[in-house]
Structure formats: C-alpha cells, structure tokens
Amino acid sequence: MAKVKTVFHCQNCGTKYPKWMGQCSGCNEWNTIVEEIVQKEEKREWKQSKISKTVSKPLKIKEIELDNEERVKTNNNELDTVLGGGLVKGSVTLLGGEPGIGKSTLLLQVALKISQKVLYVSGEESQSQIKMRAERLEEVDNSNCLILTETNTQKIFKNIEEIKPEVLIIDSIQTLHTNNIEASPGSISQIRETSAELIKFAKETATPVLLIGHINKEGHIAGPKILEHMVDVVLQFEGDRNHTYRILRSNKNRFGSTSELGIYEMLSDGLREVSNPSEILISKKDDDLSGTAIASTLEGIRPLMIEIQALVSTAVYGTPQRSTTGYNLKRLHMILAVLEKRAGFKLGAKDVFLNVTGGINVDDPAIDLAVVASILSSDKDIAINPNVCFSAEVGLAGEIRPVSKIDQRILEAEKLGYKTFVVSKYNKITSKKHNIKLVLVGKIEEAFATLFA
Secondary structure (H helix, E strand, O other): OOOOEEEEEEOOOOOEEOOOOOEOOOOOOEOOEEEEEEOOOOOOOOOOOOOOOOOOOOOOHHHOOOOOOOEEOOOOHHHHHHHOOOEEOOOEEEEEEOOOOOHHHHHHHHHHHOOOOEEEEEOOOOHHHHHHHHHHHOOOOOOOEEEEEOOEHHHHHHHHHHHOOOEEEEEOHHHOEOOOOOOOOOOHHHHHHHHHHHHHHHHHHOOOEEEEEOEOOOOOEOOOOHHHHHOOEEEEEEEOOOOOEEEEEEEEEOOOOOOOEEEEEEEOOEEEEOOOOHHHHOOOOOOOOOOEEEEEEEEOOEEEEEEEEEEEEEOOOOOOOEEEEOOOHHHHHHHHHHHHHOOOOOOOOEEEEEEEOOOOOOOOHHHHHHHHHHHHHHHHOOOOOOOEEEOOEEOOOOEEEOOOOHHHHHHHHHHOOOOEEEEEOOOOOOOOOOOOEEEEEOEHHHHHHHHHO
C-alpha cells in the first residue's frame, strides 16, 4: 500500500508548509494551519471532453477592442443596483452572510423571478424543503427554475450538460466536493478545487454563477482567503436579529462600484425590496422631541435620509460616559472637543449617547452637522423642526466644511418633503431652482443661532 502524503495548508491565505507550524509566515495568523491529504493532480476541466487548445497572445493596449459587458437582469432592483446593472455573463458572484440572515431566500427569489433558465443546486436542503420555501414566497409557477440536490461536482456538471442552464446557483460552496482530491467537504483543498472548476465552467460557457458562502466566527467567509480573490464579485448580506431589515453590500466588484447598497425587509413571505430607505431610517413620532436631527448621507450614488438621536445628561458617577451606535466613537470625541474649545459649550462633565436609527453604520462625514445639532438640541432640551435637514462636515477649527454631491442630497430632501436644508456656505450648488429653503452657515455658532434663536 502506497504511503499517504500529506501537506499543511493555512486556512486563511492558503500557504503550504511541509510540517505543522503555530503561526503562518504568509499572513501572520496563529493556529490556522491544518493537515490535508495530497493526491496526484488530475484533469481539472469541468467537461473532460472539452480541452482548450487556443494560445493567448500579447496585444498592444491600443489594439485591444472593448466589448460591451452583456448583463442578465435578475428582476430584483436592489440586487441589480449593487451588482452594477445585473449579472455579467461568465461572472462568478460570492454571497456571504450569517446563518439565517436570508442568503438562500434571496437567491431562491432571484431564481424564481428571473426570466432565464436557472439551475438551483442545493447541498443543504432537500427538494421538498425548497418547494415549501418557494410556496411561502408565492412564486412556484416559474417553469424556468430547476432544483437539484447534489454535492458532487462531477454529477452536477453532467446535469448541466443535459439541462444547459443560463444561470447557475450553488447553495453552498462549502458543501461541494470533487472526486479529483481526497478531502472532506468544506476543507480548504475542496473549496479551492470546486471553486476552480465552477469558475472554469463560468468562463468557458459565459454562464453567470452565484455561490453562497458560510462565514466563520470572525465574520469572514469560511475557507481560504484565496476564494475571495478567485471570484469576480463578493457580496455581504448583513442584518441584525432584532431588526427585520437586511443590507446587501458589495465588498468587491470587477464590473461596477463597491459603494452601492441594497436594503431589504424580511417578511413572512420573503424579502421585500425597500425602494425608499428613508422610511425605515427615520422613526415615526407624534410629538417633536429634543435630541433628534435629520441628516443626508450617500451610499454609492443613493442619497439617504437618516435620523440622528442624542441624549446629553449630567454625569452621575463623576466620569462622563461616551457611547455610540452606528457612529464612530472617536469622531464623537472630536466633535465634543470642538464644541467645548471652539464654540464654548460645556459638555466635558456630561454623559453623551448617540444613536443612528435603523441599525446601520454610517461613516460619511456629511452627518457631522446633524450630530452637532442633535447634541445641542438634547443639551438645551429644545426640539429641532422635523422639516429641517443637515448635510455638512465639521472641522477642527469649528468651521462648517462643504461635502460632495450636494445637489443630489438637496433633491432627495426636497422630494421627501423637507422645507429647510442646512449646508456649508462654501458648497458650490450648481442648480439654483430648488423649492427648498437653503440655510448657508460657516461656523457652529451660526448654525446654533439659526436653529435655536
């Protein structure tokens, strides 16, 4: 009997070692090196009878002809927006997220609504379970969606040759295994090998492939980090168990922007697209309360109206507390120091709590002025007019700095019915025909006098 050869792989970066080591020299991570069986390399073609014999040649950059990327519409506006207009033919998209967040539901909805022939391959659920979910989504009449429960890639490719799908969905990549290597499903080598086979299939047949990926306890997609480098698009599906809203972000996109955002609401009959995110980011209330301000922010090219809530109270135990939810704590410390030093507001001995409603994290500096307004409103216990919106950055000298794409922010606020928009007087506003009152301020004192005069 031949001796079994083994090699040690780093689970994080994929670096190989002849023996076990505590720390990986490639990525400097500890306890990520595991042992796997090595087997003689076999043919990796997804279709054994099809072997490419063409040889690529270098071209001068001016001789390269640009081809228009043909995209496949998913009929899911939020997903199409995040992808940059739809699925590019031959692209491989990886969707990651926590267990139970709605990854399978999202892609099943796409498979049931898309007009192309789809093969949905599941290695985690039976066909009857998927049928029950489809009935809950009320989308069981689509004859273009075919369901296959299989984990062996060779058997999957045999079905693909017969069916010839136009879109392939894999749920999930960690459950697949190939006969080319001896390793358990979910191991580094299996994930790397099965992904390589699917990528080769996608490129040779110009078929869009969607992969679902599990995440580990650190929040990263499980498996080797090289998996994220191999695919064309990496999407992250985020959400809070205590909220019904889900956010779809693009961490990597070779065919579009990585700053786009998609918002969904998880309901009993599936995921509902939220076309107007301001409806979930601004709380409904009957009375005007102090400590709240509306800010205009941008996610990619989409303007959003968000609500900033602040609570300022006297420090009971002597040492003031600073706490934020959805906002950078260090930036809050900076703004409080500016208010103390430049504007003369005595907040050093008071507790300050800040919250961005809706359960999202915002790092746009354009919400600085709204943060200042909400803090001063809570400190003075004076409510801000709910029809006022803010969009400006606060500098260390106490000046109100301009922000980018101000016209888009103003148009969104005007469309949602706001009457007043507070911006920096140094902003260059191209359009002069706004049906909203623009208040131009240059310092924090001017903004305070305008709001609380």
